Amino acid sequence: MDEIAAENLQGKTGAAGPTTCSGTVHRETDVAGTREAVIAGLSAHNEALVGPRNARPLALSLRDEGGRIVGGLIGELKWQWLYVDLFWIDEMHRGAGHGEALLRMAEQEARDAGARGIYLVTLSIQAPGFYPRMGYRECGRMEDYPVAGERLHHFTKAL
Known part of the structure; x- marks a missing residue:
């Protein structure tokens, strides 16, 4: 495990006033354990400020005549958003309205759960033009991601 001595923050002033903190920064090999600890700490912090997440997974699928999944949407209802x-959508099933049907079903699930809106991220190599046609507003864009010349698009829709 790599160790790097952390800066001693004794005497520094933060938003809550003077702080005293020392520690050691580590490169972890137990990614799952570290992730669990970070999620627990962040969740406790967030919950104290905005209330419980009340997270609920959402999984919708498109199946062909043989029952094989040929499309789907995976999301999470948390706080007041999906x-x-x-x-x-499998390439052979695109252009037939299945994407619209899945997204509309997700929107209805979100409404039924009391969500205020939907948030999603897509790449320029995927289908960023689809979402504005469905009433989504682009609220952010990152250039040169995941590679030079491409973009990451952020979309929201109020319900």
């Missing part, structure tokens, strides 16, 4: 994490 975050769409993954959204995919």
